[in-house]
């Protein structure tokens with residue numbers, strides 16, 4: 612792929628271009644297929660592009676929490692400007708699910724419950740981030756709570772995630788993100804997304820121990836969640852965009868896996884094949900090692 616400032620990495624697929632900084636041309640640019648949406652990968656039993664959720668029958672421009680069936684149970688997720696209302700943990704310790712109005716809903720495209728599905732709105736640039744390979748910075752200021760982009764890629768099953776993680780060498784970038792959600796009755800739903808071969812601008816986001824983005828699973832047309840990234844604080848133009856690869860509080864392991872994870876962490880901090888990489892985020896609270904979700908490879 613040729614690298615030029617005016618090249619739109621998404622090739623017109625996004626609402627706004629995703630630029631590549633010209634001075635970063637010395638670094639090799641990875642080959643991958645740009646996709647704005649998740650696609651079904653090996654081991655994923657549901658097609659993320661299929662419309663499977665029921666729609667509301669609100670004939671209004673924008674839905675009201677009192678009458679809309681999409682909003683009635685869980686309440687409003689966004690304010691009237693589209694900013695995410697809850698940017699913190701719920702009592703369960705997991706993030707609260709967000710359901711947007713979908714293709715089967717009778718409300719208009721201007722409904723305030725359609726944010727992530729509207730796609731990228733902010734201009735950003737992929738650039739050479741010192742000592743971290745490629746990174747993403749915003750070209751405009753972003754208010755807290757604003758939707759920034761998805762972490763889109765192949766949605767894969769646990770076995771496939773395990774196979775891919777085991778095939779990685781210590782030099783390879785790790786792209787697989789596992790997200791866990793409380794699914795009621797004590798069950799925990801897990802989603803694995805790998806944007807290495809098919810993905811969007813999210814695949815270039817680096818980790819920080821003090822990130823400015825926050826990951827929130829959002830369901831639009833399908834039960835398969837989209838991993839949406841929102842601004843966790845006000846962000847200035849030119850700041851690097853980062854998120855916590857562990858998913859922070861929203862990604863706690865189920866209790867039965869906690870001891871496995873602890874043992875695995877100890878094993879991996881020794882020098883086996885899955886040596887963890889040094890974290891170069893530069894934050895005051897940096898834990899010095901990049902997170903690696905060892906529960907994927909240590910699960911029977």
Ligand SMILES: C[S@@+](CC[C@H](N)C(=O)[O-])C[C@H]1O[C@@H](n2cnc3c(N)ncnc32)[C@H](O)[C@@H]1O
Pocket residue numbers: 641742743744745746783784785786814815816817818819888889890891892901
């Ligand atoms: C999802 S990719 C992010 C984009 C990547 N920097 C690139 O060049 O394509 C994840 C990889 O980026 C690098 N990375 C991300 N955050 C980092 C950090 N805080 N410190 C050092 N390397 C980091 C690691 O090599 C990691 O495996």
